Amino acid sequence: MSNRLPQGIDAQTFQAALEELGAIVGRDWVFVDELPLSTYRDAYSPLADGELLPSAAIAPANVDEIQRALRVFNSYKLPIWTFGNGRNFAYGGPAPRQSGYVMFDLKRMNRILEVNEKYGYALVEPGVTYYQLDRYLRQTGSKLWIDPAAPGWGGVMGNALEHGAGYTPYGDHFVMQCGMEVVLADGEIVRTGQGAIEGSQHWQATKHAAGPHYDGMFTQSNFGVVTKMGMWLMPEPPGYKPFMITYQREEDLAAIFDAVRPLKVNQVIPNAAVAVDLLWEVSAKTTRRHYFDGKGPLPDSIRAKIAADHDLGAWNFYAAMYGPPPIIENNFKLVQDALLSIPGAKLYLDRQNDPAWDYRVRLMRGEPNMTEFSIMNWIGGGGHINFSPISAPDGNEALLQYNMIKERCHDFGFDYIGEFLVGWRDMHHILMIMYDRADEKMRKDAYDLFGRLVDEAADAGFGEYRTHLAFMDQIAGTYKYNDGALWDLHHRLKDVLDPNGILSPGKQGIWPQSMRS
Incomplete structure (x- = not known):
């Protein structure tokens, strides 16, 4: 034992x-x-x-x-x-x-309880994975797509509960959630929305019901155990056109997102578009030691050689168009006018024998895969932790975050490896700090770098939307408007719903009264 x-x-x-x-x-x-x-x-x-x-x-x-x-x-x-x-x-x-x-x-608890082709949803239990749901849809001849996170072995429910994101037009997973069954700490079963109506036929068709909307309260929290969740699924579109545009300069990031923002807000680009930095992109197909065996961040000369060898930019932008082909082509002209106006931009509609292109194309059409996990080979040793601030899709904010975070990564001896993902009116910035877990100093430096970034991002007005266990308390402390009133509310709810404090104490910095000190 x-x-x-x-x-x-x-x-x-x-x-x-x-x-x-x-x-x-x-x-x-x-x-x-x-x-x-x-x-x-x-x-x-x-x-x-x-x-x-x-x-x-x-x-x-x-x-x-x-x-x-x-x-x-x-x-x-x-x-x-x-x-x-x-x-x-x-x-x-x-x-x-x-x-x-x-x-x-x-x-x-891994049952797919229902897939409704007419209304486009699935009802699943906590153990259902993206691979499992995708396989079920294919085997039953469904014309619905899932929206997987990058590693396909993830859980459909768990990712939505953690505010996770994917890459199709249904990429904001909690937005696409509809209806929950929750067991509270005392064992009482609650169904949200129309699920509270006995015999409701529309539990997964509409989020709304009389009274408050509680679903969000059970995400990133410890207020109950979610046992069923509805997820809206995307009907297979009549056309799909993925594309990639490379940009040569790091400072192009500001122009990219100022051009992308109106295209996203107006749904000309309907999916979760992403700008991937050079090293994230190339790490799916080579390793750092292949180019450089020194310490610290890569020299600019090495970065230039990597970009030339793999026909990549400092930023590599992925998105896709969906719908009837005439509409796709009409909208794609707007996309080209905006995104190819940046000097040095280069458009790709296909890239032969490129695993990074292949897995992005698959993700944007709802096919789960595991290719992104291969980027762990960039350093070796497996260690990685994601720092994930969120902001509006603004070019200046993107460049400010990038320069601030890259500088701090270099101070601690790490490469900047990241991507910016635009949902609708939000922008997720994912920094992947990679390290060899067998190297104690490197591992500790990664920890210290992360803690430093939390405080500096908060000072600049940026909060994280998700974080590692070790930093939940620190990040909770950055949400301090009105002397931390939001987390005071979380704790008041915790004390009422879970007075014995048994459910996931400390989740997202929410502690039971007995452990709060």
């Missing part, structure tokens, strides 16, 4: 609780040995080995077992960490917020 116990629980009491839980979910679904528990660690963490590890894990098979297990957790005041079937790499993986928590693993 693991020697990590939940805080304030002795071994005998813990064993008694596990016996009760085993009687509910089956003893084969209670995990206490080191080997199965190792799957719940953050394999790429910037923290030292041995941190953020669970004491045990249980895997309920249905809502009834969840309700009964929650009664046990409340009785013993055991902290749990809810986990679906995604990986959440770069943000902490499946690991708990503190060592000793019991993992509440919902992977056995």
Whole structure:
């Protein structure tokens, strides 16, 4: 058995609780040995080995077992960490917020409960992955597309609950969510929206109902356990035209997004368009050591050689057009007029034998794949953590963020490796800090760099939309308008909905009263 116990629980009491839980979910679904528990660690963490590890894990098979297990957790005041079937790499993986928590693993709840072709939605359980849902749609002859995150092994529900994004016109996953079933800490089952009407036939067709809209309260929170979720799916369009435009200068970033913004707001470009920097783009097909074996950020001369060798720009912009071919071609003229007006811009409608192009094209048409995971080979050693500030799609803001973050990366000896993704009126900036976990100094420098970026971004008016476990408290502290009134509200809700503080304590910096100090 693991020697990590939940805080304030002795071994005998813990064993008694596990016996009760085993009687509910089956003893084969209670995990206490080191080997199965190792799957719940953050394999790429910037923290030292041995941190953020669970004491045990249980895997309920249905809502009834969840309700009964929650009664046990409340009785013993055991902290749990809810986990679906995604990986959440770069943000902490499946690991708990503190060592000793019991993992509440919902992977056995992996049913696709409904796919409605007429209204274009799916109703899924927590364990359903992008690959699973895509395979189901293909096997049943559906004409609906999913919108996967870049790594296709992720969970459909989990990614939406973490405010994740994809690359088709349905790329804002929480916006495309419709209707939840949630088990509260006391075991009560709540259905949101029209799901609260007995026998409703339109639970996944409309978000709205009489009264407040609660769905968002259960995203990035610890107020309940979501057991069912509706997701709108995109009908297959009659035409699809992906394209890539390379830009030669780093400072072109401002012009790119000033040109993109009206195209996005007016839905001329309907999907989640992305500007990818040189190193992110090339890391899908080569490694840093192939070009440079020195320390610190790459010299400009090496960057120039990489760009020339792979026919890439400092920025590489991807988007796609969807719909009837005549409309696509008409709108594409507007896109070309705007985006090719920047000096040095070069348009591609195809790139032979280019894995980076191939996986982007697949993502933008809703095909899950794993190619992006190969960028971990750029450094080697697997370590990575994503810093993810969000802003409006403004050229000056993009360039300000880029220059500020690149400079700080270089100060700490790291390459800037990032992308800017525009949804509708928002811009996600994803910086991937890569490091060799076996290099203790490099790992610690990555941790220190991240913490520095959090504060400097907040000082410049930028907040993160998502983060690694180790920085949840720090980032919560940057949302400090009116003396932190927003997190005060989160804590008031936590105290009412989960008075024993058992559900994912510390998730997003929301702590139960007993642990708040």
